[in-house]
Every structure is written in C-alpha cells, then in structure tokens.
Amino acid sequence: MSEDKPVRPNERVAALRPAADASLRFIGEIRTPWSDRALCPRQGSHDGPDCRLVLDPIWQPALEGLIDYPLIEVLYWLDRSRRDLIVQSPKGDGRIIGTFALRSPVRPNPIGTSIVRLMCIEGREVIVRGMDCLDGTPLLDIKPDRRSFTPKAPPKPGVD
Amino acid sequence: MSEDKPVRPNERVAALRPAADASLRFIGEIRTPWSDRALCPRQGSHDGPDCRLVLDPIWQPALEGLIDYPLIEVLYWLDRSRRDLIVQSPKGDGRIIGTFALRSPVRPNPIGTSIVRLMCIEGREVIVRGMDCLDGTPLLDIKPDRRSFTPKAPPKPGVD
Numbered sequence: 001m002s003e004d005k006p007v008r009p010n011e012r013v014a015a016l017r018p019a020a021d022a023s024l025r026f027i028g029e030i031r032t033p034w035s036d037r038a039l040c041p042r043q044g045s046h047d048g049p050d051c052r053l054v055l056d057p058i059w060q061p062a063l064e065g066l067i068d069y070p071l072i073e074v075l076y077w078l079d080r081s082r083r084d085l086i087v088q089s090p091k092g093d094g095r096i097i098g099t100f101a102l103r104s105p106v107r108p109n110p111i112g113t114s115i116v117r118l119m120c121i122e123g124r125e126v127i128v129r130g131m132d133c134l135d136g137t138p139l140l141d142i143k144p145d146r147r148s149f150t151p152k153a154p155p156k157p158g159v160d
Numbered sequence: 161m162s163e164d165k166p167v168r169p170n171e172r173v174a175a176l177r178p179a180a181d182a183s184l185r186f187i188g189e190i191r192t193p194w195s196d197r198a199l200c201p202r203q204g205s206h207d208g209p210d211c212r213l214v215l216d217p218i219w220q221p222a223l224e225g226l227i228d229y230p231l232i233e234v235l236y237w238l239d240r241s242r243r244d245l246i247v248q249s250p251k252g253d254g255r256i257i258g259t260f261a262l263r264s265p266v267r268p269n270p271i272g273t274s275i276v277r278l279m280c281i282e283g284r285e286v287i288v289r290g291m292d293c294l295d296g297t298p299l300l301d302i303k304p305d306r307r308s309f310t311p312k313a314p315p316k317p318g319v320d
Contacts, residue, residue, distance in 0.1 A: 012221065014218050014219075016185060016218075017185070018183075018185075019183040019184060019185040020183055020185075021183070021184050021185055021186040021237075021298065022183070022184045022186070022237050022239065022298070023178075023179040023180055023181070023182070023183050023184070024179060024181050024182045024183070024184065024269050025176060025177070025178075025179040025180075025181055025243070025268055025269060026181040026182070027268050027269070038316055039316070040316075042311040042313070042315075042316070043306070043311060058174050058176075058246070059174075059246065059259075059260070059268070061172065061246050061247055061258060062246045062247060062258040062259040062260045062261075063258050063260055063261070064247060064256065064257060064258035064261060065257045065258050065261030065262075066258060066260050066261040068261070069261070073273065075269070075271055075273070077181075077182050079182065083185070086218070086219065086221050086222045087221055087222060087224060090311075090312035090313040091312060091313060091314060096224065097224060097225045097312065098221060098222040098223050098224030098225050098226060099219075099222040100219070100222045100223055100226050100301070100302040100303060101222075101223070101224060101225030101226040101228070101229070101304060102225075102303070102304070102312060103303050103304060103306065103309050103311070104312075104313075107301060107303075108185055108187050108219070108301070109184050109185060109187070109235070109300045109301050111235055111271065111300065111301060113233065113235070113273055113306075115306070138181065138182070140269045140271065141260070141267060141268070141269050141271060142260040143260060143262070143263050143267075144261060144262070144263060146203070146263065146273075146275070149263050151202040151203060151250075151263070152250035152251060152257065152262065152264075153202065153250040153251060153264075154251060155202075156198055156199070156200075156202070
C-alpha cells in the first residue's frame, strides 16, 4: 500500500499491526473517466459525467428495487492509498491536520463513500453521476441514501 | 458470520468465495446503550443518547481539527451480520427486496455508515448522538460530513 513512500514535514506515520481484523469481498468495480489521480475531481458533482458501477454477475439480483431511489450511497475501496498516516499536511506547507478531520483517501481503512444520483440500471450495471474515484476502483457496497430510505422491517417493541 | 442460519421464504443465499480481497484494521470501538439487537433503534436520531467512539490510543492525534465539524460521518463493522443474502424479505412476508435496495446490516460487506452530531471530544473518546449500533461494535473510520467539508489540498490543473 505504498507505505514506504516519503512523508511531508510534520506528517506522522503509525507503526501498525497487520490489517487482519476483518476481510472484504469486492462486489464489482467502478468505471469512471479518470485513469490518473491528477485528473480526478476532489469531490464528485451530480452534474458530472456518467460513471458505471459494474457488479459481479452473482450480485445482479441484489439490485431489485434500487431504481426507486434517486440518490444512492456507494462504498468503494481506495486501493492505491497508504494507510498509516496519523496526521497529514494536505497543502504540503507544514501545517498538519488529523487524518479523521479530513476526507483524504489516506486513512487507516481507505473506504470511500459517495452520495450519487442514480440515472438508470442496465443489467448488472448501475449508471450514476457524482463519483470522484479512479477508473477500476473496487466496489464494496450500494445502498439507498439514508434521507429517502424508510426501514422495511416491522417496528421493534419499545424502540423508535 | 452466522451464514449457516436459516433464511426466510424466497430469500436467496449466494455461494461466495472467501472474503479475502482486502483487509480491515479496527481503530477502536463504539460504546452505545444497546447490548441487544432487539433494543437497537433502526435509525439513529440526533436527539438520541450520547454514544462514545473510543479510539485505540495510537489514533488519538488523528482527531486534531475534528472538533470544527458539527456533523461527522462514522463507519463501523457490523460484525454479527451474515454476508451472503442476495435478496431479502425484511418483513418476513415472502415479498423480497434486493440487498442493495436496503440499508439492512445483512450485506456482502457489512459496513455501517452514520451521520452523527459531534457533541465533544474527551481525550481519545468522541462523544456523538445519532448512532444506532450495538455496544462494542468495531470502529472503522471517522470523517467530516461531506456537506461541511471543503478539500484542503491545492486545486488540480484543469479539474473542478
């Protein structure tokens, strides 16, 4: 994970134990127009270009009902990010900010989250606008945006 | 991951390869008032009880600057959820919905995401309102809510 790369002044690197607390299974990949980090937008726009969430065939039936949601949440794995920075200097000017006060891809568990606009679904491909990741980024999850979702299971006794 | 439990009528289970595409490192744990699933709210409320994100000591300096954000995004690992359901019947009435059209904890990568209200920070503990997970849930990440965050790194040439 490029954890041997040099750091900027005042940035701090953690000596971490192996990442082995839980394991992920990629469910597909994300196709975007950006093949190089320097060309990726820093935050996606709902008027940006169409991007494709391409699911592995086994997961296609899991899309049933998704089209009802105009906004969806997408989780993905920022597989090219180092994971050991505790504080970072995003501007490279020596001023540091804690990793958890940034939305930088450099974090202990590099999971990206985006709220995107659902355009349409074609077979096992979900076409969306608002992504900002590299082409080929591994896909972890898709869910309805929390603001438009109402829990489907029956209420629990004595609980909201 | 309780993948040997019975399923409801019409629910479909995937025969999945081992989860080994990437690995997570828990950064702490979440303390909530709910020790039993039946007592957890289905969606957290910003007026709900105080909950604590307790970081491992190594990550405490990574909180620097977080207090500037009234709303933060929290990612956590729903370690007691099965991961192999493709379609689910949340009401148990035989009507099925795709896993990706639900916010159920039962999903191939059981990562919970919440937007919570930041109350205060005490050392390596972040006190928040709006969680809805079990006490002891492993913590994966904390980041500023996207709506109040402005990227800190310099703009890129030719990119938004």
